[in-house]
Amino acid sequence: MHIKKTGSGKNAIFMDCGIHAREWISPAFCQWFVKEAVSTYGSDPQMTSLLDQMDVYVLPVINIDGYQYTHTSNRMWRKTRSRKSGTSCIGADPNRNFNAGWCTLGASSNPCSDTFCGYSPESEIEVKNVADFIRKNKGIIKAYLTIHSYSQLLLFPYSYTYELAADHSELMKVAEGASSALRSLYGTRYTSGPGATTIYPAAGGSDDWAYDLGVKYSYTFELRDTGRYGFLLPESQIQPTCEETMLAVKYIAAYVQKNI
Template sequence: MYLAEQLVEEENKDMIKGFDWYLLPVLNPDGYEYSHKTHRLWRKTRSKTSNPFCDGVDLNRNFGFHWMEGGASGNPCSEVYAGREPFSEPESRAMRDFLQTKMPNVKGFLTFHSYGQLVLSPWGYTKTLPEDHDELVRMASIYTSAVASENNIRYTVGSTSNELYIASGGSDDWAKGVAGIPYAYTVELRDTGRNGFLLPSSQIIPVGRETWSGLRAFTKELDRLANQGNIRLELGRNDPEPSPGQMGKSANPRFSSKVSLP
């Protein structure tokens, strides 16, 4: 909500001239409510599964791109249960369907998680890097440099699988591999482990400020590239075509892309 407030401030009107912003505060509202009322560290959705004693699906494993190819579980009682099929959850389907109405015009996708102080790029399902990995790192480093200039908080840049672990079915992998969004990232916010998931409320505003600084720098660079015609979206293959099961039911044809600069 801090980001939304910043976008409507007069001093930031330049940030909305060249881009449409789509903000989704919470993708998992039922799980979010449950985490505040019942189980503070609840991670998954609240949908029923085949096991009457284990509810919920990990949305970070439910997107239909190389689904269940590593770092995910078919056990409903697992914290990383990927669901009975790709896009089994209404939450992941809603995001997929919305983004597909905007394609191929979306150029940046950032999903914010906690914790670790990381900016993670695809891929999560494999340690093999996409062809435009260096460009993804360059853009992410612009973000992290701006964050550091705000509060001297340092973020690490790298691919999900190499900086953390193999995790298939993530929204950022789907955003780049299927939706063709050239700059797709997962941002793991503060901290690095002292407070972990239970970050003190006193840090909410500082995190908001540094995140906004990162987004400003990231968006300005994206705007510069677009205005100079330096972003070329090569609609081809930068990853093997997923099977229908990986795509998910009723998925549209993919807009696979890589970013290259002259």
């Protein structure tokens, strides 16, 4: 979805949800974001100023086949649903399939693993399409946000190496600002930091790939909770999670808007 005023060629923020099938709060957030954006434009000064100056691209569910599968067959499915002859195991982990240190670390070359990196970078059609879109629009895409769950983390590059990103201090400062904006609503605590040391080293992720392509403000959100319900976040937490996450996303967006 392309949220924009009239005219074109404006700088943009790209956000995707639902890269992992079972992380249901993620697509819920993208849907919430679009609703908030269109319904508060013109009344909320921050949203109005953002959309006056920037476009937002929202991909509500990247891994649509996997998401459907979690509704029909296996609630805990993570990967895509691609098939290949020679194995009965299905799918690859789309967040191990991007071309960023592909399959070198924290990923598996076993097609039956939940973190299977795929047969080659961008072998998954969902990954190929997103990567093509971002490559084609890299001149205007200034921020890349990808929404996962769970753990309450705000991660940024790198995850495929322990080396710090060239923009480490700025990325950390913005992440901490976004986390405190989020916490201000219901007191939900987030930890910020580079993926490799904050969650675990894992190559082939979309955040590292977008960053190395030149999209400086590249963040992975791990939404609620910290494990009590995990992927099975109760319905009663959907709205509060979306409300608090909006504050973090708007914080990052406002920062990007001011600093491009």
